Amino acid sequence: MKIIVTGGAGFIGSNFVHHMVNKYPDYEIINLDLLTYAGNLENLKPVENKPNYRFVKGDIADRKFIFDLFEKEKPDVVVNFAAESHVDRSITDPEAFVRTNVMGTTTLLDACRTYGIKRYHQVSTDEVYGDTAADKGGCCAENAPLSPSNPYSASKAAADLLVLAYHRTYGLPVTVSRCTNNYGPYQHTEKLIPLMTVNALDNLPLPVYGDGSNKRNWLYVADHCSAVDMIIHHGKNGEIYNIGSREDMSNIDTVKLILSILGKDNSLIRFTADRKGHDRRYCIDSSKIRNELGWKQTVAFDDG
Ligand code: NAD
DSSP: OEEEEETTTSHHHHHHHHHHHHHOTTSEEEEEEOOOTTOOGGGGGGGTTOTTEEEEEOOTTOHHHHHHHHHHHOOSEEEEOOOOOOHHHHHHOHHHHIIIIIIIHHHHHHHHHHHOOSEEEEEEEGGGGOOOSSSOOSOBOTTSOOOOOSHHHHHHHHHHHHHHHHHHHHOOOEEEEEEOEEESTTOOTTSHHHHHHHHHHTTOOEEEETTSOOEEEEEEHHHHHHHHHHHHHHOOTTEEEEEOOSOEEEHHHHHHHHHHHTTOOGGGEEEEOOOTTOOSBOOBOOHHHHHHHOOOOOSOTTTO
């Protein structure tokens, strides 16, 4: 089996490449990444010399490059992690998010329907459901309406709709997963947990949006990778799978936990003006992947 993993030099993509290269020595894993500010080949050091791994530099929104690559490689499976992924950057530069997350996804889908594919998997996010604090009460199952709040989540929602439309219109074999916040090795220091950790280690202020009461559901990255592995092997075409832990934490509690683990004082915390359009809480119902595919969270937040 030949698998193209896009965005495999980023945080979750590189963890997924490690997982697949080590678990399936008979598969060919091709890591396709543009190496933006978020991509780092150092993340691949432990697998770079494995015989079943290759890196290709390129842009998922570059149609000629993608079609030439598919013509040459004829992959069986494509797993699309490549994205502009930081909400704050999407608020200052939305267009870059539309280009990679929407146009890039469309380019990959067109290459898949031109050259044939056993499975296209789209890595999406729980943020497409929007804020589940104020009005929605319960947690969102896969059929909940999409209600993204910022340009990042809007571009991810647009991509999800295109993926599902290519299934309906062209019969493309696709799956979509929507995961909660990840943490773990190789995450960029612009994201909450690494940023707070490195600032605390350097005794720098820890900037927390608003009053810090926004809640997030955290999943250790290896558990996300095992879920995507299960979906590409056993998921049903045309289906969406939510992936989440059962551990909600307010941002301020997460930051205080990091400070206490590092033996630092809470006086490093600085509350800042809230993020524009900041979602209070996400809550997804991930019983489908647990019941249908037998996926389980294996790493508790405190241990991770
Ligand atoms: P990341 O920003 O760490 O990595 C993104 C990778 O994509 C980088 O290596 C970058 O170089 C590459 N890339 C960007 N534009 C590209 C392009 N045009 N062509 C090819 N490569 C390109 O992101 P991440 O946190 O690892 O997230 C990966 C995926 O998972 C994203 O689709 C994101 O929406 C989704 N997701 C992330 C989280 C999370 O908590 N981080 C949660 C749920 C879903």
